[in-house]
Amino acid sequence: MGLYEKYVLPRLVDFVCGGKHFTKQRRKVVPHARGRVLEVGFGSGLNLPHYDERRIDRLWALEPSRSMWALGRRRAAEAAFDVEYLCADAEAIPLESGSADTVLVTYALCTIPQVETALSEIRRVLSGEGTLIFCEHGAAPDPSVRAWQDRVNPYWKAVGGGCHLNRDAPALLSAAGFRLENLESMYLPGWKVATFNTWGRAVIS
Ligand SMILES: C[S@@+](CC[C@H](N)C(=O)[O-])C[C@H]1O[C@@H](n2cnc3c(N)ncnc32)[C@H](O)[C@@H]1O
Numbered sequence: 001m002g003l004y005e006k007y008v009l010p011r012l013v014d015f016v017c018g019g020k021h022f023t024k025q026r027r028k029v030v031p032h033a034r035g036r037v038l039e040v041g042f043g044s045g046l047n048l049p050h051y052d053e054r055r056i057d058r059l060w061a062l063e064p065s066r067s068m069w070a071l072g073r074r075r076a077a078e079a080a081f082d083v084e085y086l087c088a089d090a091e092a093i094p095l096e097s098g099s100a101d102t103v104l105v106t107y108a109l110c111t112i113p114q115v116e117t118a119l120s121e122i123r124r125v126l127s128g129e130g131t132l133i134f135c136e137h138g139a140a141p142d143p144s145v146r147a148w149q150d151r152v153n154p155y156w157k158a159v160g161g162g163c164h165l166n167r168d169a170p171a172l173l174s175a176a177g178f179r180l181e182n183l184e185s186m187y188l189p190g191w192k193v194a195t196f197n198t199w200g201r202a203v204i205s
Pocket of ligand 1: 090
């Protein structure tokens, strides 16, 4: 890991993802989490204030970057429920099958290298009645915006720690065997190439 990934990127991600429009998105999805929760790509813990603590039994915070966790650990220490750090990739989740009632993933499916493998792992660790809650930026519906996403993507990935502008989260979820419930989408204010968001809930189909 280079100096950029270790020292600059975590703070950049924390600053950008902590913006007010992202915070509004988090408020739409995170309070739906309940029971034994796995958060995939926990980052710096920006979702923590939005959990409904009365509904949470425990939280597994899965995050492969120790530099991101170094920022998230302080927030985790203040949580009203138990937070256990899992230093692991989503492609190999160190939990028993069926052990999570909720998997939450926000702005991480864009970054996970083997996203199909990660979704298959998420499916495995979700209980039969469990719910995957997600909010992602990604592939825009407008062809002109989409073309720019494809053009800019290689440069964006280089500075964004592997983040893709043009992943289609709902399509990836469907292909992984999830049934989407109440899917919503919109452009957040800002540069359209980076702001098309989709969010909702998904269950094992
Ligand atoms: C843009 S950040 C989002 C962080 C957080 N989910 C949020 O909403 O603020 C993407 C996160 O995905 C993490 N990540 C990268 N590769 C991963 C992998 N293979 N498995 C799980 N998380 C990964 C990164 O370390 C980073 O913390």
